[in-house]
Amino acid sequence: MFAVSGVYAGDCSQYCEDIYEEGGIALDGFESMQSNPAVNHKRTSALVIQPGLSYGGMVRFGPGRHYFVIASFGENTPVILVINTGVEMNGYDWFTIETEFGVSGYQWGGLICSQNQLIKGSYKICGF
Numbered sequence: 148m149f150a151v152s153g154v155y156a157g158d159c160s161q162y163c164e165d166i167y168e169e170g171g172i173a174l175d176g177f178e179s180m181q182s183n184p185a186v187n188h189k190r191t192s193a194l195v196i197q198p199g200l201s202y203g204g205m206v207r208f209g210p211g212r213h214y215f216v217i218a219s220f221g222e223n224t225p226v227i228l229v230i231n232t233g234v235e236m237n238g239y240d241w242f243t244i245e246t247e248f249g250v251s252g253y254q255w256g257g258l259i260c261s262q263n264q265l266i267k268g269s270y271k272i273c274g275f
Contacts, residue, residue: 240268
């Protein structure tokens with residue numbers, strides 16, 4: 148594993164054959180996995196492109212806890228919220244996010260704040 152300013156990423160060699168790039172967001176081949184009953188896969192996504200912070204936690208290959216972890220963020224890691232996937236879990240949506248260090252993936256909105264305005268599905272507006 149390596150670390151860059153609160154961003155921790157691991158080796159994906161075990162799963163790399165299942166990974167492909169689509170629009171800069173890392174996805175895996177597990178779309179057909181049985182979904183978690185706590186996750187609402189309504190799939191009405193919306194483009195966001197908004198700066199914010201991650202309060203820490205896992206970044207995943209897809210919008211749900213059943214996807215593999217590709218990175219783990221420390222508290223207050225700067226992110227760009229790119230897309231609200233429309234996949235809801237426990238009152239918050241999953242977002243595609245990117246960092247200035249090139250990490251891109253999915254993070255749960257309950258761990259994300261947005262900078263300038265409240266984004267539907269995220270936790271709150273950040274206190275910059």
